Amino acid sequence: MKKSLIAVSLLAALSTNAFAAEEPEYKKWIAGFVEIYKPDEEKSFNFTSYDPGYGYGVEYGFRGDGQWGGRIEYAKINLESDTALADDTANRIGADAMYFLEDDLLYIFGGIKHINMEQGGNMASLGLGKHFELAENFKLITEAAAYHDFGESWHDVSLKVGLAYAFGAKSGPKPVGDSDQDGVNDTLDQCPNTPIGARVDSKGCSIDSDGDGVLNDIDQCPNTPAGTPVGVKGCSLELDMDQDGVLDNVDKCANTPMTDKVDSDGCSVFEEVEVRETLKVLFGNNSDKIENPDDAKFQEFADFMNRFPNTSTVIEGHASAPGKADYNMSLSLSRAKAVRQLLISKYGINAARITAEGFGETQLLDTSNTVAANKINRRIEAVVTATKKEKVKRN
Known part of the structure; x- marks a missing residue:
């Protein structure tokens, strides 16, 4: 229970900074609900403990202009006790602060509650919920909550479902923002997907600072002199013939393919990659x-x-399970040596580069000792790895 309380608290803290405030679709609601309430298994009064029970109640809630809101509630809970009490009901009243995530995905709530069972007590509440839209003014309420008793450190939990009537809706359409963060409001932005950081005009579209016909967001040479013929990347055809963004007077690799990423010298950038070949017989x-x-x-391996x-x-030889272990060890080595000799004599591999080793029945691929298992266990395996340089492609 403590872990769940901490997790919900962290989610609430993170969401505060993760989402921008937006005026809600409705400002207030009233609701009736039913719930399942489970007291802490250690909770007892006068040698009386309680089993989970069912409750019902009402709540009134409101929302601010951003994503914060609040509510007050009253609930009556029918609990099952292990003694014949005249009255097994409990009354709960309290208030919660509420934080609605973006697009009303969920809301997080926490507050203070007072509950009267055999004895009264104050509790902290913390939980998650969601208002599902049923009709224009009606919402389905779903919640899961945890309660911490201040006096005895008991932890109760509840699940709630209810029907809410929402009212006080805001007037007019939702305000719009600046989705691509280019400084031009979405209602005026004619280029709504401009890359973040790109310079734009009053219509929100990328501009061409050097007037070469290539927009800034793809121009690799943003300061080309006026009137200079350029390629698709905005670099001068006269000053950068291979269009890699490095001018010819400093380009040490003048004919770099346009698909290659280049360094400051205009030469292709390479990275080391591992390659391997396997052989199984x-x-x-x-x-x-x-x-x-x-x-x-065999030829591919060679x-x-x-x-x-x-x-x-290393040619690794293996045997199946039937037979004596020492014989299988010898047989597996013979298999490895046979493949080694084939690679040397028929395929021309230097003998110093190949060794043979037998593992007998110590590394079975299938231990079921069936005909099929024995077949795949009678084998050799070999792996050779190397590294090579490959060109890095331009983005």
Whole structure:
């Protein structure tokens, strides 16, 4: 319970800064509701404890011009006690402050309540709710709340559903703002999706500061001299022939492709990426014979190693579960050696770059000991990795 109270409190604190205030669609409401109320399991008076019960009540709420509001409520709760009390009902009265998230997604509330059970007590309330629109002036209320008793540190919870009549609606259309933050109100903005930070004219559209026909938000050379022919990025065709944003007099890589990101010297930017090639070969039962030595996967593996001559690999041999462990270990090594020798003699890989190792039945892919499992466990595996440089693309 304490964790849920903390979580709701954090949500309330974060939402205060996350959403801008907006005038609500309705200012006031009155509502009737029913609820399920669960007292703390430790709560008791005069050796009497209570089980969850049902309640009903009324509330009056109001909203300010922003996202804050408040309400007062009264509820009568019928509780089940473990003794035959003459009256098992409880009365609760209190008030809450309310914060409505943007577009009335949810509201967060917290306040003070007084409840009369066998004894009276004051509680703090905290919870989440939502007003669902049923009709123009009617809302469906749903809430979940937690209560903290100041005297005994009990924690009660409740779930509520109700019907509200909303009134006091604001007049006129919703005020509009500046969605793209360009300084031009949305009602006047003819270019509503201008990138943030771009210079715009009175209509909210990007401007062309250097008059080269390329708008500022895509112009990589914003100070091109007037009358200079430019490319699609706004850079001079006379001063920047490859249109990479670096002028020819300082460009050390004059013919950079337009798709490449470049550094301050006008040269393509590269990044290191990892590449790998894998080899997997299955064997027959009790055999180290390679059934198809001409399979294309051997050539692909060899081509990869030839492409990256500084790489090396380990051929890992494996066996299925049936049989003695020491025999399976020997058989798995024979399988690894067979593939190693094939790569050396038939595919021309330097012997120093390949080693063979047997693992027997210690690394089974499938431990079910079925025919299908034994088939996939009789195998060799090899992986070779390398790094290569790749060009970084322009945004």
